[in-house]
Amino acid sequence: MPGTTTVEINTAAFKGSISINTGLYIDGKWVDPVEPDTIDVINPVSEALTPALATAKKIAAVSIGSSKDVDVAVTAAQKAYKTSWGLKCPGSKRGKLISRLADLLERDIDQFAALESINAGKPFQIAKNSDLMGSIQCIRYFGGWADKIHGKTIESSENKLAYTRHEPYGVVGQIIPWNYPMLMLSWKVGPALATGNCIVLKPSEMTPLSALKFAELVQEAGFPPGVFNIVNGYGTTVGQAITEHMKISKVAFTGSTLVGRKVLEASARTNLKVVTLELGGKSPTVIFDDCNLEQAIKWTSHALYANMGQSCVAGSRIFVQEGIYDQFMDKFTAVVKALGQATGDPFEASTQHGPQASQVQFDRIMNYIASGKESGATVHIGGERHGTEGYFIQPTIFTNVTPDMKIVREEIFGPVAAVQKFKTEEDVIAAANDTEYGLSACVFSENVGRALRVAHAFESGSAFVNSAQLIESSIPFGGYKSSGIGREHGEYAIETYTQVKGVHINLGLMI
Numbered sequence: 005m006p007g008t009t010t011v012e013i014n015t016a017a018f019k020g021s022i023s024i025n026t027g028l029y030i031d032g033k034w035v036d037p038v039e040p041d042t043i044d045v046i047n048p049v050s051e052a053l054t055p056a057l058a059t060a061k062k063i064a065a066v067s068i069g070s071s072k073d074v075d076v077a078v079t080a081a082q083k084a085y086k087t088s089w090g091l092k093c094p095g096s097k098r099g100k101l102i103s104r105l106a107d108l109l110e111r112d113i114d115q116f117a118a119l120e121s122i123n124a125g126k127p128f129q130i131a132k133n134s135d136l137m138g139s140i141q142c143i144r145y146f147g148g149w150a151d152k153i154h155g156k157t158i159e160s161s162e163n164k165l166a167y168t169r170h171e172p173y174g175v176v177g178q179i180i181p182w183n184y185p186m187l188m189l190s191w192k193v194g195p196a197l198a199t200g201n202c203i204v205l206k207p208s209e210m211t212p213l214s215a216l217k218f219a220e221l222v223q224e225a226g227f228p229p230g231v232f233n234i235v236n237g238y239g240t241t242v243g244q245a246i247t248e249h250m251k252i253s254k255v256a257f258t259g260s261t262l263v264g265r266k267v268l269e270a271s272a273r274t275n276l277k278v279v280t281l282e283l284g285g286k287s288p289t290v291i292f293d294d295c296n297l298e299q300a301i302k303w304t305s306h307a308l309y310a311n312m313g314q315s316c317v318a319g320s321r322i323f324v325q326e327g328i329y330d331q332f333m334d335k336f337t338a339v340v341k342a343l344g345q346a347t348g349d350p351f352e353a354s355t356q357h358g359p360q361a362s363q364v365q366f367d368r369i370m371n372y373i374a375s376g377k378e379s380g381a382t383v384h385i386g387g388e389r390h391g392t393e394g395y396f397i398q399p400t401i402f403t404n405v406t407p408d409m410k411i412v413r414e415e416i417f418g419p420v421a422a423v424q425k426f427k428t429e430e431d432v433i434a435a436a437n438d439t440e441y442g443l444s445a446c447v448f449s450e451n452v453g454r455a456l457r458v459a460h461a462f463e464s465g466s467a468f469v470n471s472a473q474l475i476e477s478s479i480p481f482g483g484y485k486s487s488g489i490g491r492e493h494g495e496y497a498i499e500t501y502t503q504v505k506g507v508h509i510n511l512g513l514m515i
């Protein structure tokens with residue numbers, strides 16, 4: 005029998021115990037993997053910094069599955085699809101269940117925020133107000149779509165009537181990362197359930213706790229067994245099995261561009277499943293002389309340092325026009341310094357900047373910082389680990405960078421900015437687009453014409469004018485170039501979870 009683990013947290017922000025089922029969630033039940041195995045889930049803040057957290061570095065040992073468990077989950081999902089979900093369940097009923105799920109998540113928001121804090125290192129208040137509020141809003145939004153998915157009527161001639169049906173794929177696989185465990189889950193699960201698909205989801209093996217807790221809410225909300233399944237495990241086993249499965253008709257993936265390519269290759273090798281990919285970025289933030297400087301600085305900081313830089317949209321390349329460069333740097337440095345001083349225990353009310361999510365990510369970012377130093381860039385501020393415990397890194401700014409440096413070209417996924425000076429609009433558009441990525445871009449200018457010209461010239465799936473990273477459930481999100489394929493959010497997400505059938509009706513044509 006799969007077990008549970010109880011996490012005790014005793015802080016001013018959150019006091020209480022949270023029990024977590026540590027098994028796999030398949031066919032509406034908690035089960036052990038076919039070949040039992042576990043992985044330790046780690047708290048990225050050291051014990052010394054959060055003495056109030058009863059769990060130390062290891063929070064829990066949770067089950068990890070294999071391709072055999074993916075098979076079991078797909079069979080359960082197929083059965084649910086054919087008997088109680090998909091076209092067997094009216095959209096209004098699906099919508100009601102999804103809305104109930106959003107309500108339950110809202111009820112338990114503090115517990116989920118606490119799990120995101122201990123597992124991914126997020127400051128508790130930010131996890132609550134941003135990650136969890138965003139997740140609840142997203143699930144609720146897609147619940148509203150469930151009974152609004154209609155085809156079209158096409159009258160091609162007097163003797164013929166045709167109409168389209170927007171049908172679910174059946175079983176979809178969803179592979180999500182560790183940087184926003186609940187938010188990425190909600191982006192995937194919301195549209196998939198609304199459109200009538202059944203799900204086999206693999207959370208990141210590093211941050212599975214909130215997804216496991218979420219499965220309890222799916223059960224409580226009353227979803228038919230098999231509609232939502234979780235197989236926790238490694239990418240190279242469970243993840244790969246999902247991408248290669250012959251009975252999974254669509255895979256939605258968020259993660260690195262490297263693995264995104266593998267997901268696409270697996271589809272080509274197997275059943276040509278539809279693949280949507282939300283991948284990496286190296287997003288530009290462009291600040292013109294005529295911007296509202298105070299606002300531009302705050303948004304620029306948010307664009308990069310939110311979530312400790314571990315965002316696919318992170319605005320890690322900052323371009324500042326020469327006329328305000330010195331003024332910008334003075335004020336921006338002060339803001340980044342203050343953020344550095346607000347680094348620490350995620351449960352402290354004053355904390356704005358937590359640890360990186362894992363040892364692997366910490367090492368990766370520190371290697372990038374070393375590469376910046378070695379390649380001759382100037383560390384303007386930061387550039388070191390913060391303290392001696394946990395995976396904390398100082399918010400960092402590099403100046404004197406050149407376009408060929410690794411810190412300018414590659415996704416760091418950490419709190420590391422590369423600031424460059426520019427002269428003209430034409431120059432900065434070329435520089436901003438000089439990247440393999442194309443996820444997001446920001447422009448700051450009080451000249452509406454210029455701001456929109458630049459926003460339109462960005463080769464990116466999202467462009468923000470005088471703001472940053474305000475991603476919303478109703479607005480499409482996804483990448484140009486190597487940042488991805490397909491769109492999440494809004495009716496575009498509904499499209500990616502449905503396939504269209506044309507039905508032809510003869511009203512009198514004779515042969």
Ligand SMILES: NC(=O)C1=CN([C@@H]2O[C@H](COP(=O)(O)OP(=O)(O)OC[C@H]3O[C@@H](n4cnc5c(N)ncnc54)[C@H](O)[C@@H]3O)[C@@H](O)[C@H]2O)C=CC1
Nearest residue numbers: 180181207208239243244259260263282283284316415417
């Ligand atoms: N677009 C985004 O939001 C994200 C981008 N990244 C980028 O990727 C870099 C590496 O982070 P990782 O955690 O190693 O990302 P990753 O791409 O390896 O992991 C993302 C998810 O894919 C799974 N996965 C790994 N290998 C797989 C395979 N062969 N088949 C199927 N699934 C597989 C992982 O288990 C995880 O659930 C980061 O530094 C960052 O640059 C990472 C996470 C999220």
Ligand code: BAL
Nearest residue numbers: 183258314315316317
């Ligand atoms: N992966 C979508 C959200 C983010 O990383 O910024």
